Amino acid sequence: MTRHLRVxxxxxxDRLDHMAQGILGQPLNRLEGPLKVTGWAAYAAxxxxxxxxxxxxxxxxxxxxxxxxxxxxxxxxxxxxDKRMVRYAAQGMxxxxxxxxxxxxxxxxxxxxxxxxxxxxxxxxxxxxxAVRYKVSSVPVEPEAVTPxxxxxxxSAAGDVDKAMREAAVTLDQVWHTPSQMSAAMEPHAAxxxxxxxxVTIRAALQxxxxxxKQMADALGIKEQNLRLLSPYVGGGFGxxxxxxxxxxxxxxxxxxxxxxxxxxxxxxxxxxxxxRRSETRQxxxxxxxxxxxxxxxxxxxxVSNLPSSEFTEPVAQATPFTYQAAHRQVVHAVARIHRGxxxxxxxxxxxxxxxxxxxxxxxxAEAAGIDPVELRLRNIPDVEPTTDRPFSSHKxxxxxxxxxxxxxxxNRKPTGQQVEGEWMIGMGMxxxxxxxxxxxxxxxxxxxxxxxxxxxxDMTDIGTGTYTILGQLAAEMLGLPIEQVEVRLGDTNxxxxxxxxxxxxxxxxxxxVYLACEEIRGQIAKAxxxxxxxxxxxxxxxRAGNVARLLSDLIDGQxxxxxxxxxxxxxxxxxxxxxxxxxxxxxxxxxxxxxxxxRMMGVFACGRVLNEKTARxxxxxxxxxxxxxxxxxxxxxxxxxxHAVSRDLAEYHIPTHADVPPLEVHFxxxxxxxxxxxxxxxLGELGICGAGAAVLNAIHxxxxxxxxxxxxxxxxxxxxxxx
Amino acid sequence: xxxxxxxxxxxxxxxxxxxxxxxxxxxxxxxMTGTKxxxxxxxxxxxxxxxxxRRINACLTLACMAQDAQITTIEGLGSPERLSPxxxxxxxxxxxxxxxxxxxxxxxxxxxxxxxxxGWPSHASENLDGPFELSHAEIAERMSGNLCRCAAxxxxxxxxxxxxxxxxxxxxxx
Ligand code: FES
Ligand code: FES
Numbered sequence: 001m002t003r004h005l006r007v008x009x010x011x012x013x014d015r016l017d018h019m020a021q022g023i024l025g026q027p028l029n030r031l032e033g034p035l036k037v038t039g040w041a042a043y044a045a046x047x048x049x050x051x052x053x054x055x056x057x058x059x060x061x062x063x064x065x066x067x068x069x070x071x072x073x074x075x076x077x078x079x080x081x082d083k084r085m086v087r088y089a090a091q092g093m094x095x096x097x098x099x100x101x102x103x104x105x106x107x108x109x110x111x112x113x114x115x116x117x118x119x120x121x122x123x124x125x126x127x128x129x130x131a132v133r134y135k136v137s138s139v140p141v142e143p144e145a146v147t148p149x150x151x152x153x154x155x156s157a158a159g160d161v162d163k164a165m166r167e168a169a170v171t172l173d174q175v176w177h178t179p180s181q182m183s184a185a186m187e188p189h190a191a192x193x194x195x196x197x198x199x200v201t202i203r204a205a206l207q208x209x210x211x212x213x214k215q216m217a218d219a220l221g222i223k224e225q226n227l228r229l230l231s232p233y234v235g236g237g238f239g240x241x242x243x244x245x246x247x248x249x250x251x252x253x254x255x256x257x258x259x260x261x262x263x264x265x266x267x268x269x270x271x272x273x274x275x276x277r278r279s280e281t282r283q284x285x286x287x288x289x290x291x292x293x294x295x296x297x298x299x300x301x302x303x304v305s306n307l308p309s310s311e312f313t314e315p316v317a318q319a320t321p322f323t324y325q326a327a328h329r330q331v332v333h334a335v336a337r338i339h340r341g342x343x344x345x346x347x348x349x350x351x352x353x354x355x356x357x358x359x360x361x362x363x364x365x366a367e368a369a370g371i372d373p374v375e376l377r378l379r380n381i382p383d384v385e386p387t388t389d390r391p392f393s394s395h396k397x398x399x400x401x402x403x404x405x406x407x408x409x410x411x412n413r414k415p416t417g418q419q420v421e422g423e424w425m426i427g428m429g430m431x432x433x434x435x436x437x438x439x440x441x442x443x444x445x446x447x448x449x450x451x452x453x454x455x456x457x458x459d460m461t462d463i464g465t466g467t468y469t470i471l472g473q474l475a476a477e478m479l480g481l482p483i484e485q486v487e488v489r490l491g492d493t494n495x496x497x498x499x500x501x502x503x504x505x506x507x508x509x510x511x512x513x514v515y516l517a518c519e520e521i522r523g524q525i526a527k528a529x530x531x532x533x534x535x536x537x538x539x540x541x542x543x544r545a546g547n548v549a550r551l552l553s554d555l556i557d558g559q560x561x562x563x564x565x566x567x568x569x570x571x572x573x574x575x576x577x578x579x580x581x582x583x584x585x586x587x588x589x590x591x592x593x594x595x596x597x598x599x600r601m602m603g604v605f606a607c608g609r610v611l612n613e614k615t616a617r618x619x620x621x622x623x624x625x626x627x628x629x630x631x632x633x634x635x636x637x638x639x640x641x642x643x644h645a646v647s648r649d650l651a652e653y654h655i656p657t658h659a660d661v662p663p664l665e666v667h668f669x670x671x672x673x674x675x676x677x678x679x680x681x682x683x684l685g686e687l688g689i690c691g692a693g694a695a696v697l698n699a700i701h702x703x704x705x706x707x708x709x710x711x712x713x714x715x716x717x718x719x720x721x722x723x724x
Numbered sequence: 725x726x727x728x729x730x731x732x733x734x735x736x737x738x739x740x741x742x743x744x745x746x747x748x749x750x751x752x753x754x755x756m757t758g759t760k761x762x763x764x765x766x767x768x769x770x771x772x773x774x775x776x777x778r779r780i781n782a783c784l785t786l787a788c789m790a791q792d793a794q795i796t797t798i799e800g801l802g803s804p805e806r807l808s809p810x811x812x813x814x815x816x817x818x819x820x821x822x823x824x825x826x827x828x829x830x831x832x833x834x835x836x837x838x839x840x841x842x843g844w845p846s847h848a849s850e851n852l853d854g855p856f857e858l859s860h861a862e863i864a865e866r867m868s869g870n871l872c873r874c875a876a877x878x879x880x881x882x883x884x885x886x887x888x889x890x891x892x893x894x895x896x897x898x
Contacts, residue, residue, distance in 0.1 A: 039758020
């Protein structure tokens with residue numbers, strides 16, 4: 001039986017706080033952890049079906065045009081050119097395959113063919129040496145070189161920001177630039193495809209199997225029932241594995257053609273070319289406030305880019321309409337259609353760069369107004385969503401700011417440039433954290449056997465987010481079992497379709513579906529106990545109601561199973577849902593070299609119920625570290641002539657490493673959000689990144705007086721701003 | 725070409741294309757996929773294994789260069805039922821998320837602790853001859869060849885500090 005819930009209203013009873021097992025929220029070790037620390041967890045490219053051969057993608061060496069001819073590949077089994085091969089990855093939650101037809105080239109580096117050989121070495125050699133003839137067309141590759149589109153749905157305005165700017169006591173009007181950024185998950189995209197008659201099984205690195213299955217079936221021109229996707233372990237996603245991509249599609253096509261299993265793994269450089277990049281942004285921010293720092297005008301004008309044929313545009317100003325109060329407001333969202341690699345979701349699309357830049361602007365305004373940056377924010381927190389008058393589902397920004405200031409020792413912050421230790425200038429900075437919250441339809445099945453074992457099955461993925469563990473904890477809590485008696489099976493489209501991992505909605509969406517499945521099972525147990533489900537206590541394999549206590553195994557005949565089905569509902573519209581927090585950083589800036597060392601960093605976050613304190617903290621650590629990268633090191637540069645990614649490996653694209661990251665502190669504010677389903681939990685995989693970089697950049701200013709508005713703040717830019 | 729690999733205490737005779745890296749010999753030919761490929765260019769550390777007790781990037785080493793050497797991979801350090809002290813601490817401190825960089829981090833940390841004991845200084849060391857403090861700065865510096873995009877860095881350092889307290893870093897090392 002399936003228990004279904006549309007989240008049309010609030011859940012005010014904190015039921016999960018009163019369950020008997022006491023396991024939810026506990027900082028348990030990851031259930032699959034022993035497999036990961038020993039190398040036993042098998043990722044996409046880590047199976048060896050008999051007779052498998054290796055494919056290597058061939059990439060276009062021109063920015064646009066047509067493939068006229070592809071030469072021979074000595075030593076290879078086949079050169080696969082198939083009109084079903086895709087030009088770029090599907091966007092997250094697409095219901096169809098992405099644009100196909102690889103002979104039309106839309107950007108330099110696009111996959112145009114697959115070379116397959118008996119060995120990886122032979123395939124690589126042949127792919128690198130293959131001759132390709134092109135008809136080359138000339139196309140724009142610079143966002144500032146074209147007249148951008150202004151999609152009507154993405155513009156909004158109220159009042160008159162120009163007037164607010166003219167009349168305000170204090171104003172700010174500045175332009176920031178952020179470069180293209182890459183998710184750079186450590187596992188490069190890979191797939192192994194194997195056919196059995198009409199049936200194909202593809203083992204791949206994917207975040208959202210249920211929609212990936214639709215995309216892949218559409219791309220291959222087969223029925224969904226004939227396609228099984230497996231992603232039991234995914235070596236990081238951060239958006240890059242939301243949609244199917246060239247490696248998996250071409251592996252399936254080649255495997256069919258050759259009648260043998262085919263593995264295709266992208267090289268690291270191919271990941272940079274073929275996975276979605278976060279668009280570079282130009283952001284003009286205008287702020288107007290009165291002498292007390294109360295905002296009267298907010299303007300956020302954004303320019304991003306993408307390929308002409310891709311619909312996605314980085315929603316940079318997504319949080320701007322509801323973060324701060326102001327009577328006059330304007331959001332402009334322009335899109336330059338150019339031929340760089342496809343842009344798409346990278347961890348916290350929108351806020352990662354939008355909130356970061358906006359929070360830098362708030363710091364500048366605070367300075368101009370002579371008001372403490374924390375106080376400035378506190379004075380501008382709205383009671384309801386400013387543009388719609390909707391209530392917030394919960395709102396913890398003020399508490400996160402106050403609590404953060406206290407915990408970090410904000411009162412010890414010195415005026416700009418006043419704290420010097422030898423050649424190091426020390427500064428503190430802060431920023432607000434905000435990220436939209438959502439739920440996505442999700443299903444799960446839970447089976448309870450007579451010997452007291454529960455099995456959770458859903459095609460949800462664990463991309464490092466802790467899904468195995470939190471779903472196991474939920475089932476253990478709801479069914480009154482020790483965690484050792486729960487098994488969680490994920491990443492297989494044979495299981496009920498889940499939300500997938502993306503947009504921070506995975507834990508809450510799939511978690512609610514497991515909750516519902518367990519409620520269904522509890523209902524069946526209650527029936528056997530002849531009591532109300534609400535009066536049932538399950539603990540350590542015992543069922544209790546009133547003064548009756550029975551072994552679960554006595555109540556179950558064989559096994560019972562239940563499905564849970566969650567759908568977002570009216571609360572999506574009735575309430576503005578978001579997660580809130582604050583970021584704090586202390587940096588040292590070298591007065592001679594401009595080198596920035598982050599000395600300590602702290603985040604305070606409110607994300608509803610925390611399902612596992614340990615894995616939740618790790619999610620935040622990851623986000624905050626992304627923020628360090630955005631502030632200081634990460635830039636994917638494009639060649640101005642042909643648009644290709646110049647910094648396309650991990651030696652050129654600098655993600656933070658051990659020595660860049662100081663001890664980080666994470667605090668959670670206790671919270672239950674009633675409007676996001678019975679779990680009362682919101683997402684937090686992305687909140688940690690939203691604004692984190694601004695805390696670092698604002699600390700740099702406090703240390704040395706330099707504002708870097710062309711991110712990242714590399715030493716050359718800081719030195720250029722330092723006074724001798 | 726014929727190559728003999730001494731791996732985790734066992735001997736394997738392989739017939740390999742001379743271009744085969746040690747990493748691909750492990751992953752494609754021996755099915756030992758615990759050692760990960762993150763970049764194939766010596767930039768990420770995911771492929772770290774121990775050769776003659778020293779940490780190396782298996783992607784920058786041709787399999788034929790490993791002829792006759794003693795190789796230890798993550799599979800040789802412990803098993804799910806029998807974790808090495810470092811593996812146990814990585815688990816307890818959540819020193820990973822997706823787990824893809826993890827075997828490399830653990831192999832690297834295993835050798836790194838031995839380097840410290842042997843008195844090898846680092847850029848962050850206060851002196852050149854040791855002993856060295858197991859400070860955050862010292863460990864972070866020595867581990868910086870191992871990237872983690874999930875950014876478990878803070879937890880990895882804590883795990884290493886904790887594990888360093890126990891003397892035997894390797895459980896079953898060859
Ligand atoms: S795979 Fe060897 S260093 Fe990255
Ligand atoms: S745990 Fe995912 S890259 Fe380190």
